[in-house]
Amino acid sequence: MRDVSRRTFLGAGLLAGIGLGVGIPFSLGAGGSTSTGNLLRSRLTLPLPFTMPFRAPPVLHPVRSDAAADFYDISQSRADASILPGMKTEIWGYNGIFPGPTIVTRRGRPAVVRHTNNLPVPTVVHLHGGRTPHDSDGYPIDFIYPVDMSYMNQHMDTHGHETGMGAMVPGDTTIGQRSYRYPLDQRAATLWYHDHRMDFTGPSLWRGLAGFHLVRDDEEDTLGLPAGARELPIMITDRSFEATGNFLYPSTDPSLMATPGVTGSFVAGVLGDAMLVNGTPWPVAKIDGAKYRLRILNACNARRLDLRIDPQPDGGLTQIGTDGGLLAAPIRHEHFELAPAQRVDAIIDFAGYKPGTAVTLLNDFGEGNMSQIMRFIVGPKSRDTFTVPDRLATIEPLTAADAVTTRTFRFQSGDVNHTKGWLIDAQPFSPDNISAAVKLGTVEIWRLIADFHHPVHLHLNPFQVLSRGIGGPGAFDAGWKDTIDLRPAEEAAIAIRFEGYAGKYVFHCHNLEHEDMAMMANFITR
Ligand SMILES: [Cu+2]
16 A cells, blocks of 8 residues: 555656756755755745844643653644744744754663644654664554544545555554653663654654654763753754745645645755744854863754854864764764754863954855854853863773665666656665664664765664775774765665664654655664
8 A cells, every 4th residue: 555655646746757867956055066966946035144042942740750751742733833033933843843842861761751632633753872672663554533523534535545644554554642761771872753643744843743852871870971051952853934924845646635745855954044042043042161071963954064163263173972862982073064964962162262252153055145154252251160181981882893784775866657756776765665674682783875974873772883885984983973974976884782672663764755755664673
């Protein structure tokens, strides 16, 4: 039955013709291609950068706690948000806000998050970077159907039966509500939760379904890292807007019920022309002259970022962590490349600037206003006893010698049913195909080969980058990753230690347009 749906969207969405070297739009920066995607221009005048105040998402408190877990409640709902001055933007938000509330938990303390779907369409929640049992991992067809099914029923009646929800074999579904159980027996790290519904993840995140989930632990606590007002979550999303102030997204089927995908050249990826940080366009933050911890997440659908602080602070951008938590030792960078879904945990020392200095977080992969992200206005030098330690955490390095097997996966465009799509090993995603069966407790090497930019994400377990091409890991590959930034015509090798839970999990491209257009596959653990 998946074939029906897949054939429909391939016919409708990809007629523009993707092929190797033909018709793939790239966003070009000074150094060549920087993102695989196409710029979508807003139909209104965007605000000037650095005119709106920075805000952090609120922290979500448990509704109750017992000896076994903390319990949280989230309502996925539509709301009118104030994103542009004097306008309303309809969002889909966790608790009706974008980004959703931040969940903060400790290693080994389970969290149970009950999501209620007050949206018109089915949803799925994935905790990105979470080491989670299969039934709470947000498998793409494990839908939470809406509390109110009227919109779904209406669209199934008109055109959904043959091609959309009606043609799909659902997974483990619930109606209205689902409780996700997260053991969180894992290192402190910057995780995030977001929608993961098969074929429609791109438009769902674009409308706002994303939030931070921070895990803390004793190892991190011993470092005395900047905390409280000096620990800033920074979720970067590019977006485009309709003339009405609503988000603009080029869905083939705006009902998001039947035909997946996006129109025309946007099959390569949707790049917005407004840079939002925690839902605010180009915000400005007033800060102390002191060291800050910035947890930066690239939550863009397709846009890669090249972060730089201007003027350069003392010590540059000191990286202390990555997707999977703290590095073994800090790394100083003058700039930092961040692909969609990746995180960088960084210490920035603002004490070296004269009070009143405007310090800008830049994106050297962007042009015009998209080359800027946010601004800090530095206040007076303030009491600060923190110094970055030489050693941060214990990380066991994985090597090829640890591996029991090597597998190869190719991420590329190619023919399916006489048309083109985004594929892994020439296969479009199907819940029924298993691409790898792995044994828990073993290490494997996966060779990943890309035609264009593909940020490849594995569920369940983090990995270490062993090589890119014939060289070693890149400058931004250190530590435990859950997403690797594969560049055009690049091959990389990663080492994964599979552990935790038996079940079926996905790996996929985190360019969300590629993911929705079938660049996803299953592995099973046993
Ligand atoms: Cu991709």
